[in-house]
Amino acid sequence: xxxxxxxTPDPEGSAQDLAEISGPRIVDRTPGLVTLSSxxxxxxxxxxxxxxxxxxxxxxxxxDPGAVDEVRRRAIENGCEILSDRSYFPHIDxxxxxxxxxxxxxxxxxPVPRDQTARYGGHGAHPVRLEHVNIRVTDAKEFGTFCKTxxxxxxxxxxxxxxxxxxxxxxxxxxxIAIGTxxxxxxxxxxxxxxxxxxxxxxxxxxxxxxAMLWGPGRHGAGDNIFTYYADPNGCVVENSxxxxxxxxxxxxxxxxxxxxxxSRVRNLWGPLEGPEYRAAGIPFALEP
Numbered sequence: 001x002x003x004x005x006x007x008t009p010d011p012e013g014s015a016q017d018l019a020e021i022s023g024p025r026i027v028d029r030t031p032g033l034v035t036l037s038s039x040x041x042x043x044x045x046x047x048x049x050x051x052x053x054x055x056x057x058x059x060x061x062x063x064d065p066g067a068v069d070e071v072r073r074r075a076i077e078n079g080c081e082i083l084s085d086r087s088y089f090p091h092i093d094x095x096x097x098x099x100x101x102x103x104x105x106x107x108x109x110x111p112v113p114r115d116q117t118a119r120y121g122g123h124g125a126h127p128v129r130l131e132h133v134n135i136r137v138t139d140a141k142e143f144g145t146f147c148k149t150x151x152x153x154x155x156x157x158x159x160x161x162x163x164x165x166x167x168x169x170x171x172x173x174x175x176x177i178a179i180g181t182x183x184x185x186x187x188x189x190x191x192x193x194x195x196x197x198x199x200x201x202x203x204x205x206x207x208x209x210x211x212a213m214l215w216g217p218g219r220h221g222a223g224d225n226i227f228t229y230y231a232d233p234n235g236c237v238v239e240n241s242x243x244x245x246x247x248x249x250x251x252x253x254x255x256x257x258x259x260x261x262x263x264s265r266v267r268n269l270w271g272p273l274e275g276p277e278y279r280a281a282g283i284p285f286a287l288e289p
Contacts, residue, residue, distance in 0.1 A: 005088040007049075011048065014233055019036060021202055023038065024124070024127060034047045035047075040116045056088055058104065058106050059107045060169070092110060130190075133178070193240050199242065
């Protein structure tokens with residue numbers, strides 16, 4: 001996972017909310033842009049000033065410029081519209097941004113500079129890293145094929161009829177992109193935090209702000225991570241979780257197939273399922289801030 005570019009009428013307020021609850025620190029403020037990071041990276045989340053609330057791009061970090069070129073070639077070959085060869089963010093040497101045939105916008109880029117301190121003060125849980133994104137598309141199975149063909153990702157888990165799919169990248173964590181079925185949007189993005197006490201801190205902070213979690217705590221079947229979710233001021237869901245499964249060998253791992261029937265525990269091994277407010281959340285993709 002590289003970065004997320006989000007459009008909002010209130011970049012400062014959105015950034016402060018994320019910093020106070022989930023805990024990444026604000027790294028930089030420039031006219032129309034506030035960036036945050038939870039580790040040594042220069043940025044992981046950026047809020048761009050706009051008159052709407054939307055996703056501008058989901059960033060995937062390529063290992064080198066040649067990988068960016070290869071993704072650009074594959075994207076064109078698979079019917080994507082190239083939007084730009086420059087990143088939304090400064091300090092990125094090379095990138096390609098494109099609209100996929102089903103609507104989500106991605107930006108594949110060379111590594112984000114690692115020039116921040118690993119430890120920092122301030123509010124929140126101080127997560128380890130921006131972990132994954134969960135998107136909705138009209139045809140999850142088709143988009144899963146796109147993830148394999150264009151991004152070179154590997155399938156970790158799926159449901160019987162491909163209503164849900166989870167894809168991992170080169171770092172081996174169970175998923176960097178999770179896919180569900182519905183109108184094209186970013187449903188949520190997730191941070192990897194350090195311990196269960198961090199999840200309690202996030203819940204307590206929400207309560208002090210007069211807000212509440214949308215779902216959790218629970219443990220996902222696919223990914224095995226313990227999770228909580230809340231809604232940010234822009235209508236997107238933020239997940240914080242611990243213990244995501246890491247696949248140590250692509251050669252021997254076999255993707256699992258889960259039922260979505262009433263007996264299924266793919267979404268929560270501990271029992272309670274998500275409510276309608278959680279299911280309805282998310283923000284659309286937009287071409288420009």
